[in-house]
Amino acid sequence: MFSSVLIANRGEIALRVARTARRLGMRVIVVHSEADSAAPFVAFADEAYPIGPAPARESYLVAERILDVARRAGAECIHPGYGFLSENAEFAEACAVAGIVFVGPPPSAVRAMGLKDAAKALAEKAGVPVVPGYHGDIQDPAFLREKAYQIGYPVLIKAVAGGGGKGMRRVDKHADFEEALASCQREALNAFSDARVLVEKYITAPRHVEVQVFGDRHGQVLHLFERDCSMQRRHQKVIEEAPAPGMSAETRAAFGRAAVDAARAVGYYGAGTVEFIADGSKGLRPDGFYFMEMNTRLQVEHPVTEMITGLDLVEWQFRVAAGEPLPCRQDQLAIAGHAVEARLYAEEPERGFLPSTGHIHALRLPEGEGIRVDFGVAEGGEVTPYYDPMIAKIIAHGPSRDVALDRLHAALEDTLVAGPKTNLRFLAALIDQPDFRAGRLDTGFIDRNLAALGAEPQPLDPGAVAAGALALLAEEKARLAALAAARSGWAGDPWSAGDGFALAPGRAGALRLAVEGEIVDLATDAAGAAIAAEGLAPERDFTLVTAGDAVHVLDRGRQIRVAVPDPLDVTFEDHGGDAGGIVRAPMHGKLVALFVAEGEPVEKGQRVAIVEAMKMEHPVLAPRAGIVEGIAFAAGAQLGEGARILSIAVAE
Ligand code: ADP
Ligand code: ADP
Ligand code: MG
DSSP, X not given: OOSEEEEOOOHHHHHHHHHHHHHTTOEEEEEEOGGGTTSHHHHHSSEEEXXXXXXXXXXXXXXXXXXXXXXXXXXXXXXXXXXXXXXXXXXXXXXXXXXXXXXXXXXXXXXXXHSXXXXXXXXXXXXXXXXXEEOSSOOOHHHHHHHHHHHOSSEEEXXXXXXXXXXXXXXXXXXXXXXXXXXXXXXXXXXXXXXXXXXXXXXXXXXXXXXXEEEOTTSOEEEEEEEEEEEEETTEEEEEEESOTTOOHHHHHHHHHHHHHHXXXXXXXXXXXXXXXXXXGGOOOTTSEEEEEEEOSOOTTHHXXXXXXXXXXXXXXXXHHTTOOOSSOGGGOOOOSEEEEEEEESEEGGGTTEEOOEEOOEEXXXXXXXXXXXXXXOTTOEEOTTSOOEEEEEEEEESSHHHHHHHHHHHHHHOEEESSOOSHHHHHHHHHOHHHHTTOOOTTHHHHTTTTTTOSOOOOOHHHHHHHHHHXXXXXXXXXXXXXXXXXXXXXXXXXXXXXXXXXXXXXXEEEEEETTEEEEEEBOTTXXXXXXXXXXXXXXXXXXXXXXXXXXXXXXXXXXXXXXXTTOGGGOOOTTOOTTEEEOSSSEEEEEEOOOXXXXXXXXXXXXXXXXXXXXXXXXXXXXXXXXXXXXXXXXXXXXXXXXXXXXXXX
């Protein structure tokens, strides 16, 4: 076994790999960007080396700098985690040249499976069923459109170099093909520097079922059963579980065989995942699934497999990389119970799942029987706009699927995050859906159930606003009382005037607050000392987290921020009570396109700009009809969340 490892990754996966490495007696070496110097994985490591600024392109993706550190620190091997350099064959080769073991598959296998078109061709040759479609070299739009027609709609256009759910467009009608192709190619070029696509049949009632495979350097390849990852949004996994609901032993054997065949076809060793798409309309069947792609690395959702097999897959990765044979044969593996993972994201389901960044003022992670939490940030840390906004993975295991889901539900209720918004309440609602509980799932489930899942704009909860306001007032009173006591003899009406006054009166008889960035005037009584809204804060079970001049009011995973308005903050400019025409950046990102000019009339809902964040394009729509004015940025500008892009004045 190795005596040291350099982990070329960050966040929860860096910490998770570090724990196993430490247990195996290795010296743990990590690299980190400027944004991560206080991250938990850095604190955990034996040695940590800064490798550059926050953007991954300037740090975690700079292979040469990482290899430099590995050489200097004397690392015997490099574990790449997932994402970043994990599926980069040149990096794996460069490790070998430097005499450092790459903990992963052979570079030839990474390369063979790296592009979806070549991977499909390879799988086909190995006798593994693939999704019907065109995955050849011709990229002429008219030709591809003709192919789509032959395949039959709906079709899916996929970037051959794609990953992470990016660069994919479903097309339902022939008339929509060209536009979808152009937009898919643009996203692919931008995210993967490769505009090539393939076109395939869109499988109806699709279920994503993948198989964990493992090979050693002695010719053995086996599988560690399947995971169902059908609970997706925008082709990205939200909930994953093992085993797949409704999987018979016969069908499981067929999936396992196909996965092992695909792995063998590329001389695979190490951990890998073969992803299949199944037509779920008639249940999982031995002849109803197709190869989609192979991920030549550890997968985000590997913990559910670990929980049903009792194995540590990272340990297996290290052992295989060190040349050891796999510790068992296929017939020695068995499934024990059921495991479910939920990805806790800093995002806002109520606002189209926009990523939410910022300081984590409070964080409580769940514990309990059958519960495992893999986390990447800690209280006091930061969710930055530079990386995937995943805060933690919460995994529950139980003797049955129902028990696992009940445990997961309780764990989600026990979790608390103050600061960035999260998908906590959404996750809890999701695993409670009767159809999901009954095992009726497909990749369209979330989109079909957005309203039931609370993933649409919600009105402000007046009780929560009142609770926040009362907490702010209580603090203010305590502060002023202390001030008064310090200046003996000074006593006055705390709401009249005076220095150190933070809570401002609004309109007559109102107290001005900033609730979720919007100005709210709460009615007060004549003396201004009490809030009429007191009656709105009944005995409800809110958790209040105070940070600076704001209170975060948490209610079963939902958060609102009640703050003292900052008179200098341009976000709160007075617009004569009319803030309805301001168009703001929905998130931190880049203004990639601006479709309107000053003085131009727009319709309500018209697309006025595109902001790109996390390599995905987000359209910005006009909140009302009117005339464009006050354009503050040009295309290409970097925008902070909430930055005012332009205004729409009501036409005279
Ligand atoms: P999984 O199937 O394990 O969920 P994904 O394909 O969603 O895998 O990607 C795993 C992780 O790697 C995610 O955090 C994703 O954001 C990241 N990732 C995926 N593709 C890339 C890429 N090309 N470059 C950098 N990171 C990526
Ligand atoms: P990525 O590399 O981004 O993970 P995949 O090829 O694995 O790309 O596809 C991602 C997701 O898109 C799948 O999990 C599935 O939900 C959906 N998908 C992919 N191919 C098809 C298809 N042919 N029909 C229906 N859904 C598909
Ligand atoms: Mg995939």
